[in-house]
Amino acid sequence: MNTIGLLVIILFILMVFVGGGQGIKAFLGLIINFFVIFILIILINWQFNPYVVTAIMGTIILAVAIYLGADNADVADTAFKTSVIVVAILMLLSIVIQYFGQFQGFANENSEELEGLSLTVGLSFSHIAMIVMVISILGAVSEAAMAIVADLNEVVQRTTDMTSQSLYAHTRIIGGQILGTAINTLFFGVLGANLPLLIWFVRLKYSLAMFVNAKLLMVEVVTMVLGMLGILLSIWLASWFVVRRYVRQQKVGINNERDI
Amino acid sequence: MIALAAVWLFLRHDAFLYQNPVGEITRVKQHTLHHITDEHNNSDIVINQTLTIKLLNRHGNVTVVNQYVASQAMSHQYRIGDQLLLEKIGQHMHILSLKRDMVVGTLIALLVALLLLYNKWRATSWLLLSMLINIGLFAGALILNVHVKNANVLLIFSVLATLFAAASLVLVLGKTLQMAVTLLTTLLTTAMTIAILLISLRLTGNLGVHFETMSYVTQVPATLFMAQTVIGVLGAVMDEAADIVAMLFGVRRERVSVRFIDYWHSGMTVDRDIMGTLINVLFMIFIAETLPMVFLMLRNGNNWAYILDQTMNLGILQTIISGIGIVLAVPVTSALVGWIMSRKVMTP
Numbered sequence: 001m002n003t004i005g006l007l008v009i010i011l012f013i014l015m016v017f018v019g020g021g022q023g024i025k026a027f028l029g030l031i032i033n034f035f036v037i038f039i040l041i042i043l044i045n046w047q048f049n050p051y052v053v054t055a056i057m058g059t060i061i062l063a064v065a066i067y068l069g070a071d072n073a074d075v076a077d078t079a080f081k082t083s084v085i086v087v088a089i090l091m092l093l094s095i096v097i098q099y100f101g102q103f104q105g106f107a108n109e110n111s112e113e114l115e116g117l118s119l120t121v122g123l124s125f126s127h128i129a130m131i132v133m134v135i136s137i138l139g140a141v142s143e144a145a146m147a148i149v150a151d152l153n154e155v156v157q158r159t160t161d162m163t164s165q166s167l168y169a170h171t172r173i174i175g176g177q178i179l180g181t182a183i184n185t186l187f188f189g190v191l192g193a194n195l196p197l198l199i200w201f202v203r204l205k206y207s208l209a210m211f212v213n214a215k216l217l218m219v220e221v222v223t224m225v226l227g228m229l230g231i232l233l234s235i236w237l238a239s240w241f242v243v244r245r246y247v248r249q250q251k252v253g254i255n256n257e258r259d260i
Numbered sequence: 261m262i263a264l265a266a267v268w269l270f271l272r273h274d275a276f277l278y279q280n281p282v283g284e285i286t287r288v289k290q291h292t293l294h295h296i297t298d299e300h301n302n303s304d305i306v307i308n309q310t311l312t313i314k315l316l317n318r319h320g321n322v323t324v325v326n327q328y329v330a331s332q333a334m335s336h337q338y339r340i341g342d343q344l345l346l347e348k349i350g351q352h353m354h355i356l357s358l359k360r361d362m363v364v365g366t367l368i369a370l371l372v373a374l375l376l377l378y379n380k381w382r383a384t385s386w387l388l389l390s391m392l393i394n395i396g397l398f399a400g401a402l403i404l405n406v407h408v409k410n411a412n413v414l415l416i417f418s419v420l421a422t423l424f425a426a427a428s429l430v431l432v433l434g435k436t437l438q439m440a441v442t443l444l445t446t447l448l449t450t451a452m453t454i455a456i457l458l459i460s461l462r463l464t465g466n467l468g469v470h471f472e473t474m475s476y477v478t479q480v481p482a483t484l485f486m487a488q489t490v491i492g493v494l495g496a497v498m499d500e501a502a503d504i505v506a507m508l509f510g511v512r513r514e515r516v517s518v519r520f521i522d523y524w525h526s527g528m529t530v531d532r533d534i535m536g537t538l539i540n541v542l543f544m545i546f547i548a549e550t551l552p553m554v555f556l557m558l559r560n561g562n563n564w565a566y567i568l569d570q571t572m573n574l575g576i577l578q579t580i581i582s583g584i585g586i587v588l589a590v591p592v593t594s595a596l597v598g599w600i601m602s603r604k605v606m607t608p
Binding site: 178223 | 278279280296298299300302303304306329330331332333334336337345356357358359360361363364367368370371374375378379383387390391394398402403405406417424428432433456457460461463464466467468469474475476477478479484487488489490491492494495496498499502503506507510511526528529535536537538539540541542543544545546547548549551552553554555556557558559560573576577580581583584587588590591
């Protein structure tokens with residue numbers, strides 16, 4: 001039996017066991033997102049406007065990831081609102097960065113893989129570089145938003161009589177911790193993914209000048225930093241949304257009591 | 261803002277730090293446009309540009325001819341104001357790379373500035389310190405791996421991963437019970453995940469896994485892949501374990517509970533929400549990385565099955581493995597926290 005097939009089955013069983021119906025939904029979400037990325041590839045390949053395609057597909061991916069991931073509608077709404085705003089900001093930023101840094105395409109290090117492939121394919125690789133940056137931050141942004149909103153909601157539900165100051169203190173504590181670990185996740189993810197490339201650079205004794213300017217390495221660093229910015233912004237924005245809604249709900253509650 | 265501008269200005273004028281010649285483009289002349297069509301009917305434009313470059317850490321000007329293709333898959337279009345890293349071979353200057361340190365540096369400065377704004381000086385400096393320590397540890401492991409003959413790659417990077425986790429958790433959370441619990445669950449879950457991977461590979465005899473498609477390989481790809489997976493899984497699991505533990509400690513701050521089942525339920529519900537999105541994080545990173553190659557192969561007339569096999573195979577495998585780790589972390593963490601908390605409240 002195929003190894004990947006076996007592991008997919010193990011993953012599915014675990015997700016159902018741990019998450020129940022929620023697990024099935026999350027698994028479904030992953031598969032849907034896989035197909036959404038396929039559609040994105042096909043549309044870009046047909047030369048549709050890359051900015052429009054990325055914006056639409058990015059929103060769909062976020063929606064699928066968040067609404068099929070969360071079972072609480074309030075959590076999902078806030079997280080989705082946050083993620084869309086943050087990703088929009090970061091997409092603009094990535095366009096600027098790509099313009100100045102020219103991170104597109106391949107480098108000489110790839111020559112072996114590129115053997116026999118035509119490089120004059122008439123598809124703008126600078127657009128593709130932008131798409132790669134946006135796609136890779138989608139996950140990190142939605143995860144951070146979900147984590148902070150879910151945690152704060154949990155706290156709000158468990159403790160009924162909380163002042164908004166107390167909630168605010170919670171957002172700071174929980175936000176700081178989620179920020180730290182989420183940034184570390186991304187950091188490890190990128191380090192792990194680039195292990196072979198880094199070993200290559202060390203083996204071939206690249207100079208420091210090439211380390212800090214080489215396209216292949218810098219594009220990873222930029223993606224990572226963009227992701228970290230995304231995490232930070234979404235924690236910030238999401239906790240602001242949660243506190244604001246809580247304060248408003250409390251006011252409504254007080255008004256209702258007066259009416260009675 | 262001022263600090264940002266300062267960083268940008270400095271990195272734009274840091275040419276004196278380089279040993280290679282560095283130059284700034286002062287004039288660009290475009291010429292000889294011609295259209296070409298490759299064997300797969302993709303049409304593209306080839307352009308030659310003559311660049312006049314003012315050297316910044318040497319004296320004088322040089323002119324370099326640069327040829328690029330409009331799609332810029334491997335070539336670059338340079339513009340006035342771009343700074344280049346050059347190399348002298350014989351009599352001719354030749355372009356080594358675009359100088360990217362100012363873009364990257366400014367972006368990092370922006371991140372640090374925003375972190376400081378959000379998080380106060382102390383917490384941010386700890387976070388950055390932990391990253392620097394990790395980079396240092398990583399560099400050490402890399403050098404060890406390159407210089408020691410027949411080094412056990414998996415062992416080196418597993419030890420590294422443990423140190424990573426310990427260092428970052430201590431620095432982010434401090435030396436608290438919370439940190440100890442998070443570290444314990446992280447290591448436990450990572451070990452379980454790798455065990456599942458190894459057993460599955462053994463059972464199926466690596467069928468359908470193409471370790472040979474890995475890029476930039478300088479040593480045995482299979483062990484390198486394991487090392488990569490250990491680091492990747494560890495990060496994700498650590499994030500998740502820290503999330504649940506942080507939440508459970510938050511609950512405890514508000515209301516001290518004795519019952520194991522309370523913690524178990526809270527942990528399981530929060531994580532049901534996060535599980536899917538966390539797998540998405542890694543999925544997006546792994547898939548996004550393969551996109552340029554997918555487009556290139558697609559345009560070169562390859563079919564989907566072949567592309568999936570050649571470029572996305574390991575990315576998908578890594579996503580699934582990490583997914584298994586992420587899901588496993590839920591029951592492991594909830595159970596461990598519940599167990600420790602219920603005992604901790606009872607003992608005093």
